[in-house]
Amino acid sequence: xxxxxxxxxxxxxxxxxxxxxxxxxxxxxxxxxxxxxxxxxxxxxxxxxxxxxxxxxxxxxxxxxxxxxxxxxxxxxxxxxxxxxxxxxxxxxxxxxxxxxxxxxxxxxx
Amino acid sequence: xxxxxxxxxxxxxxxxxxxxxxxxxxxxxxxxxxxxxxxxxxxxxxxxxxxxxxxxxxxxxxxxxxxxxxxxxxxxxxxxxxxxxxxxxxxxxxxxxxxxxxxxxxxxxxxxx
Numbered sequence: 402x403x404x405x406x407x408x409x410x411x412x413x414x415x416x417x418x419x420x421x422x423x424x425x426x427x428x429x430x431x432x433x434x435x436x437x438x439x440x441x442x443x444x445x446x447x448x449x450x451x452x453x454x455x456x457x458x459x460x461x462x463x464x465x466x467x468x469x470x471x472x473x474x475x476x477x478x479x480x481x482x483x484x485x486x487x488x489x490x491x492x493x494x495x496x497x498x499x500x501x502x503x504x505x506x507x508x509x510x511x
Numbered sequence: 512x513x514x515x516x517x518x519x520x521x522x523x524x525x526x527x528x529x530x531x532x533x534x535x536x537x538x539x540x541x542x543x544x545x546x547x548x549x550x551x552x553x554x555x556x557x558x559x560x561x562x563x564x565x566x567x568x569x570x571x572x573x574x575x576x577x578x579x580x581x582x583x584x585x586x587x588x589x590x591x592x593x594x595x596x597x598x599x600x601x602x603x604x605x606x607x608x609x610x611x612x613x614x615x616x617x618x619x620x621x622x623x624x
Contacts, residue, residue, distance in 0.1 A: 501554040
């Protein structure tokens, strides 16, 4: 079955602390994974995708096929990182469909 | 460049009423989607379209209908609203040229009472 799991509903850290938002997936095909972020009162927006191997706003995510994970990391959290984060898996084929995880709220305390 | 525009932003419906959520995009994206967002449940796909004249069901299509007469527009119709349809609805679009990264609308918060 195709599934994306984000085990933490809420992750609370202090400013300057490292952050790791967990994402595990279940998929028989070749996975293509994304992280989306929703800041307060803003629309969902793409943060990063694994195929780009990019770092956005200090966040990185590495696809680990052995552990079927795509954890989002940042070495030093900032208060402006507080938001809802969604991990998503693109289903192969020509539909572009995404399966989203349940989302993790990141709260960065001053 | 407006991206994806959704209207209305908020709506309260009575049980049994109907309404249409509007979604339009100006990026010439072929693919469009409707998701609903419920607390603790993530986003669930309602319907999607890979081009004008082509629509298909997602994970939770019951109680909804869509049409795609143009590339730009992808309205979502709720017939006979039920309390279970209280949710936040997001429209999104993408294309292979965008590496399938979604552009989302601002969402519609719907309450059925």
